[in-house]
Each structure stands twice: as C-alpha cells, then as structure tokens.
Amino acid sequence: MSTKFVIEGLKATIEGKEILKGINLEMKGGEIHAIMGPNGTGKSTLASALMGHPKYEVTDGKVLLNDEDVLDMEVDERALAGLFLAMQYPSEIAGVTNSDFLRSSINARRGEGNEISLIKFIRQMEGKMKELEMNPEFAHRYLNEGFSGGEKKRNEILQMMMLDPKIVILDEIDSGLDIDALRIVANGVNAMKSEKRGFLIITHYQRLLNYITPDYVHVMMQGRIVKSGGPELAERLEAEGYDWIKEELGITDETVGQDA
Amino acid sequence: MTTQTILPVNAEALKALSESKQEPTWLTDSRLASLELAGQLELPKLEKQRIERWNIQSYGEYKESKKLASLDDLPEQVAKLVEGSREGGLVIQRNSGTVHVSLAPELAAKGVIFTDLETAVKEHADLVKPYLHQALKNDEHSMAALHAAVWNGGVFLYVPKNVEVDVPLQAVMLSDDAEATFAPHVLVVAEANSQITYVDNYVSDSLTAPVTHNGAVEVFVKNGAKVRYASVHQLTGEVTDVTFRRAMLENDASIEWIVGEMNDGDTASDTMSILKGNGSTSDAKIIAVGSGSQKINYTTQAKHFGKSSESQMITRAVMREEAQAIINGITKIEKGATKADGQQTERVLMLSPKARGDANPILLIDEDDVTAGHAASVGQVNREQVYYLMSRGISRTVAESLIIYGFLAPVVSEIPLEGLRDQLQGLVERKLGQ
Ligand SMILES: Nc1ncnc2c1ncn2[C@@H]1O[C@H](COP(=O)(O)OP(=O)(O)O)[C@@H](O)[C@H]1O
Ligand SMILES: [Mg+2]
Numbered sequence: 001m002s003t004k005f006v007i008e009g010l011k012a013t014i015e016g017k018e019i020l021k022g023i024n025l026e027m028k029g030g031e032i033h034a035i036m037g038p039n040g041t042g043k044s045t046l047a048s049a050l051m052g053h054p055k056y057e058v059t060d061g062k063v064l065l066n067d068e069d070v071l072d073m074e075v076d077e078r079a080l081a082g083l084f085l086a087m088q089y090p091s092e093i094a095g096v097t098n099s100d101f102l103r104s105s106i107n108a109r110r111g112e113g114n115e116i117s118l119i120k121f122i123r124q125m126e127g128k129m130k131e132l133e134m135n136p137e138f139a140h141r142y143l144n145e146g147f148s149g150g151e152k153k154r155n156e157i158l159q160m161m162m163l164d165p166k167i168v169i170l171d172e173i174d175s176g177l178d179i180d181a182l183r184i185v186a187n188g189v190n191a192m193k194s195e196k197r198g199f200l201i202i203t204h205y206q207r208l209l210n211y212i213t214p215d216y217v218h219v220m221m222q223g224r225i226v227k228s229g230g231p232e233l234a235e236r237l238e239a240e241g242y243d244w245i246k247e248e249l250g251i252t253d254e255t256v257g258q259d260a
Numbered sequence: 261m262t263t264q265t266i267l268p269v270n271a272e273a274l275k276a277l278s279e280s281k282q283e284p285t286w287l288t289d290s291r292l293a294s295l296e297l298a299g300q301l302e303l304p305k306l307e308k309q310r311i312e313r314w315n316i317q318s319y320g321e322y323k324e325s326k327k328l329a330s331l332d333d334l335p336e337q338v339a340k341l342v343e344g345s346r347e348g349g350l351v352i353q354r355n356s357g358t359v360h361v362s363l364a365p366e367l368a369a370k371g372v373i374f375t376d377l378e379t380a381v382k383e384h385a386d387l388v389k390p391y392l393h394q395a396l397k398n399d400e401h402s403m404a405a406l407h408a409a410v411w412n413g414g415v416f417l418y419v420p421k422n423v424e425v426d427v428p429l430q431a432v433m434l435s436d437d438a439e440a441t442f443a444p445h446v447l448v449v450a451e452a453n454s455q456i457t458y459v460d461n462y463v464s465d466s467l468t469a470p471v472t473h474n475g476a477v478e479v480f481v482k483n484g485a486k487v488r489y490a491s492v493h494q495l496t497g498e499v500t501d502v503t504f505r506r507a508m509l510e511n512d513a514s515i516e517w518i519v520g521e522m523n524d525g526d527t528a529s530d531t532m533s534i535l536k537g538n539g540s541t542s543d544a545k546i547i548a549v550g551s552g553s554q555k556i557n558y559t560t561q562a563k564h565f566g567k568s569s570e571s572q573m574i575t576r577a578v579m580r581e582e583a584q585a586i587i588n589g590i591t592k593i594e595k596g597a598t599k600a601d602g603q604q605t606e607r608v609l610m611l612s613p614k615a616r617g618d619a620n621p622i623l624l625i626d627e628d629d630v631t632a633g634h635a636a637s638v639g640q641v642n643r644e645q646v647y648y649l650m651s652r653g654i655s656r657t658v659a660e661s662l663i664i665y666g667f668l669a670p671v672v673s674e675i676p677l678e679g680l681r682d683q684l685q686g687l688v689e690r691k692l693g694q
Pocket of ligand 1: 014015038040043045255256
C-alpha cells in the first residue's frame with residue numbers, strides 16, 4: 001500500500017495560545033512537499049504537533065497516516081507507525097552514546113527477541129555515516145552533546161536513514177549548514193526518495209530546494225497554509241520574498257497571534 | 261541537648277572479649293578508653309538529618325565466626341562476587357570475624373601484607389599501632405569512639421616501599437546474622453612510591469532483624485604512593501550503614517576513591533581526604549541510587565594543607581520512590597596551602613515527586629592563592645529529552661532508563677576496573693527496579 005498522510009483542520013495551542021489555526025494538507029508516498037514561511041508563522045509548531053510534543057495541545061482536527069489516527073498515539077507509537085521528525089533543535093543527552101541510542105531506536109522497531117546483531121548494526125551505521133561524511137568518532141560521542149549545529153543536522157539525517165520512516169518531516173534541516181554540508185544532507189534525503197515515502201520539508205530559505213526539488217510548495221503565515229503551488233512558487237519567493245503574498249492576502253503581520 | 265549513647269557492651273565484657281582473643285594490652289586499653297569516650301561524646305551531626313532517629317542501636321553481640329573450609333561454603337551472592345577475582349588476595353569477613361584470608365605468594369614475597377586486622381594487631385603490631393585510629397580519631401564523636409571500642413575482623417593491607425601491585429586485592433564484608441556485631445575496620449598503609457588497588461564489597465544476606473553497621477576505613481598514603489580504593493555497599497534494608505572513610509596523604513601521594521552507595525537501608529557515609537603533603541591529590545567518585553523510604557546522607561570532603569595539592573569530588577545520585585538524600589561536599593583549603601586546587605560537583609536526579617534530594621556544596625577557603633570551584637544541581641528527568649528519544653520509537657520506560665544511566669555514565673565510565681563497572685551497572689539496575 002502506498003503511503004498516505006492526511007492533515008485535516010489541525011489546530012494546536014501552546015500554553016493556552018492558539019498557534020495552529022486549521023492546517024489542511026494531503027501527502028502521498030513519493031511526494032515531496034515544502035512548507036515555507038517567515039519565522040514565527042507556526043512551522044515548527046506544526047512539526048511538533050504532528051510528532052506529539054507534550055507542550056503542544058491539539059484542540060481540533062485529524063491526522064491520519066494510512067488511515068490510522070496519529071493523534072491518538074503516544075510519541076513512540078507515532079514513530080513506530082512511520083513518522084519521523086528531524087528537529088530544528090535536537091536535544092542533547094549526556095551519558096547516552098549516539099550508537100546506543102540508535103540501536104535502541106532500531107530495536108524498538110524490531111521488538112524483543114529480534115534485536116539487530118551488533119556487527120550488522122555497526123556495519124550499517126558506519127556505512128551511513130560515511131555517506132554523510134561524518135567522523136566515525138561521532139558514533140561513540142554522547143547524543144548531540146557538544147555537536148555543532150551542522151553536526152546535529154547530519155545526525156538527524158543519519159537517524160532518518162537508519163530508521164527508514166514512511167513520512168519524513170525535516171524542520172529547518174538546512175539552517176546552520178554551509179554549502180558542502182547542505183549538499184551532503186540533500187544527497188542523504190535524495191537517496192531516501194522512494195515511492196513509499198513522503199517528505200515534508202520545512203524551511204524559510206529556498207536554498208535547500210535547489211538541491212531537493214519539491215513537488216508542492218505551501219506557504220505558511222499566521223498558523224495557516226495561505227498559499228500552495230508547484231516548485232515555481234518557491235522560485236518566486238526566492239526572487240521576490242514574501243511581501244507580495246502578504247499584500248495579496250492583506251496580511252500586515254505574518255506571525256502567529258496578531259491576526260485577531 | 262546531649263544525646264546519651266546507649267552502649268551496646270559494658271567495659272568488663274569488652275575487656276574479657278579482648279583478652280579471650282589474646283589481643284595485645286595496648287589494644288585492650290584502646291578499646292576500653294574508646295568505650296568510655298563513647299559514653300561521653302555526642303553523636304555525629306548530619307546535615308539536615310537526625311541520626312538519633314535512625315536505628316543505630318542494633319549492634320548485637322560478638323559471635324565467633326567459623327572459618328570457611330572452602331570458598332564453596334559461601335552464600336551464593338558472595339561466591340559470585342569473588343569469582344574470578346581471587347588471584348591477588350582475598351579477605352572475607354562474616355559478621356563478627358574473618359572467615360577467609362588469602363594472598364598470592366608472589367605478593368607476600370614482595371613484603372605485601374594482606375590479612376584481617378585482628379591477626380595484624382598481633383603479628384604486625386609495629387606496623388598497625390602507629391596508624392590505627394589516627395586518621396579517624398576515637399574522640400571525633402560517639403560513633404567513632406564506639407567503633408574503636410568494638411571493631412572486629414577487618415582488613416590490614418600493607419604495601420612496602422616501591423612495591424607496585426597491579427592486581428586488585430579484594431575484601432568482602434558479609435552480615436548474615438542479625439545477632440552478631442558487624443563492625444569491620446579497614447586499615448591501608450601504602451609506603452613511599454608504592455601502588456595498590458583495593459576493592460571491597462559490603463553485603464548482607466537473609467537477615468531477620470535490624471543490624472547497625474558502624475564501619476571505618478583509614479588509608480595512609482606515603483610520599484609518592486598511589487592508592488585506588490573502591491568500595492561498594494549493597495546492604496539490605498535491615499542494615500543501617502554508618503561508614504567513615506579517611507585518607508591521609510603525604511607529599512605527592514594520591515588517592516582515588518570510587519564508591520558505590522547501593523544500600524537499601526538508611527545510610528550515612530563520610531569520605532574524607534586529608535591532603536597534608538605538597539603536591540598530593542585526591543579524586544573521589546561517588547555514585548548512588550536511593551529507593552524505598554531510605555534516608556541518606558553522603559558527604560565527601562577534601563582538606564588541603566599541602567601546597568599545590570589537588571582535589572576533585574564528584575557525586576551523582578539518583579533518588580526514586582520516597583528516598584531522602586542530603587549530599588554534601590566540603591572543600592577546605594587551609595592557610596598556607598598555596599596553589600591548591602579543589603573542585604567538586606554534586607548532582608541529584610529525582611525520579612519521583614516524593615523523593616527528596618539536597619545538594620550542599622561548601623567551600624571553606626583560608627588561603628588567597630588557590631583555585632576552587634563547585635557545581636551542584638538537583639533535577640528531574642528532562643521531558644524534552646524523553647520526547648526526543650520517544651520520537652525515534654523508544655518507549656517511555658526505555659527512554660527514561662537511558663537518561664538515568666546516562667546521568668550516571670560520566671562517573672561509571674571513568675571507573676578503571678571493568679569488573680567493578682559491570683557490577684555497579686548491575687546494582688544500579690537492581691536499585692532502579694529493573
Ligand atoms: N515553547 C513555546 N512557548 C511559547 N510560545 C511558543 C513556543 N514555541 C512556539 N511559540 C510561539 O508560536 C509561534 C510560532 O512559533 P514556531 O512554530 O516556532 O514558528 P516557526 O517555526 O514558523 O518559526 C511563535 O509566535 C512563538 O512565539
Ligand atoms: Mg521553526
């Protein structure tokens with residue numbers, strides 16, 4: 001069955017403040033969707049609400065992954081169902097090595113009694129790290145601790161590659177990356193393209209989209225998707241910025257919370 | 261207010277026991293003088309806790325322990341502990357007395373002495389007498405005095421000048437008879453430029469009534485000598501464990517303390533390095549897990565007298581259920597200890613809203629030309645971290661335990677003995693109820 005991911009009228013609040021004001025989006029396996037928008041428009045909130053971050057409360061709407069209700073699931077169940085979020089600000093966890101963490105993640109999918117052998121795991125991890133031009137030493141470092149911004153992003157992509165998700169959400173995966181790192185990360189994503197997998201790429205630069213061509217581009221403002229189009233929309237945003245959209249829609253402040 | 265200590269033994273009985281064991285007169289006299297002090301002195305003061313409310317009266321009485329015919333006669337738990345680690349030397353105390361002593365012949369040939377303290381006071385009085393009760397004096401408080409009066413079994417480890425021992429010597433202190441006094445005393449003397457690693461385990465088994473363990477450790481590290489002292493306490497809930505550890509360091513001497521506090525009962529421990537010598541160093545690592553309704557008071561101390569002396573103290577403690585822990589670090593730098601450096605960190609991770617953890621870092625500095633620092637924190641498992649791990653498919657339980665082990669890992673991974681590291685890992689799992 002091809003993957004199908006549906007977001008319907010999703011509303012979410014943080015500390016009582018409504019940030020998402022009804023998001024609608026439909027994705028299929030094989031598709032790449034980009035969500036663009038200036039800072040403070042609710043993009044990360046969308047990503048966090050989809051993954052189930054405890055701080056965000058979903059107040060309305062539906063999220064279905066292959067007809068399964070994602071919002072009913074615990075965070076780990078969402079991951080096991082096939083959702084993956086490369087976070088804008090990944091946590092640092094002292095004392096837990098990157099490889100122990102990754103192995104626990106993989107074994108969570110395989111279940112008890114069916115754990116991956118150490119040798120096989122190491123071979124896989126080393127292979128993927130090589131593709132991402134990561135120093136092998138990073139396997140033994142504590143999870144994200146003392147990693148530079150770019151190293152953290154690569155580490156997120158490493159996890160994506162190892163966990164083979166159905167729906168990949170990349171939140172500002174390009175921020176803090178130099179051109180080389182951007183190319184490496186984009187190659188990692190492109191290598192994972194498949195008919196079974198959908199991508200939701202969140203960014204506020206068009207830069208990344210020079211390397212990963214989206215099928216659909218959505219613009220987010222004030223906690224809503226205010227415009228959708230094809231790759232040409234991203235190009236126009238690159239050339240002209242966001243002002244023309246704001247003008248078109250009569251928006252003065254695109255961030256969340258000012259539109260009442 | 262004076263809290264009168266109820267003495268578990270009277271002077272006549274103590275004298276008679278000492279004589280029946282044919283102890284030297286100086287020791288009998290020392291025991292009797294200590295007993296008298298015990299009746300006069302105050303109990304040790306615990307920061308924010310009252311030891312007088314703990315069960316510190318269950319001394320039982322002296323009972324002779326039968327020597328082990330073979331190591332196979334050990335309770336299973338103890339047998340497992342000493343498996344594969346007998347080659348250097350092994351002393352086993354069971355309740356009031358020593359039941360096994362062995363030392364590799366090649367170490368004995370080098371002049372290393374490793375035996376129980378009761379034997380050593382008779383056979384090596386010249387080496388024992390100048391040190392016994394000198395690092396922990398019998399007039400410090402009533403528990404130190406009472407310990408000096410009633411101590412039994414114990415360990416004497418002597419390493420001659422320039423002798424470097426590369427296998428760890430091991431001791432096990434077992435309490436499995438609630439009627440028997442359990443008060444081992446460990447005395448280590450490392451002569452100039454010697455090196456030694458000593459590891460002990462305090463265990464209890466099938467106790468049917470409360471037991472008070474009043475223990476003491478004294479370590480003398482001479483010029484340029486290095487002692488690594490590892491101690492794991494895994495006494496069951498019936499035991500109230502009060503342990504004082506002291507190291508005296510001469511010039512360029514160093515001690516490394518590695519302490520695993522894994523008891524189930526109320527515990528007070530005080531681990532102190534006295535850095536007398538110039539260039540002496542002390543490194544103390546304490547890891548602890550508290551559970552149930554344990555009351556816990558851990559103190560680490562470094563007292564600097566020597567110039568350019570260095571101390572490092574790290575405590576990491578996890579508290580679950582209703583455990584109540586007070587964790588103190590005291591760095592004291594005396595006037596004249598120029599260029600001394602004292603650093604300490606105490607971190608507590610709380611796993612339940614009913615657990616309590618207090619970290620009290622204290623710096624007392626009477627010299628200007630020094631460096632010193634401290635860090636302390638008490639916190640809960642970070643929700644953001646749990647979310648991050650779960651977002652990769654890891655269950656909440658596994659995520660939390662990864663974070664808890666991660667919290668202890670920076671200390672555990674520094675433990676230089678692999679066997680000990682694994683043992684501690686296992687104990688942590690048990691204490692965390694996994
Ligand atoms: N943890 C938080 N606490 C309070 N407000 C938040 C939090 N996270 C986001 N917000 C608010 O939600 C709005 C959208 O933020 P975010 O989703 O991070 O935007 P974007 O990713 O598009 O930059 C902002 O106005 C921000 O102030
Ligand atoms: Mg964002």
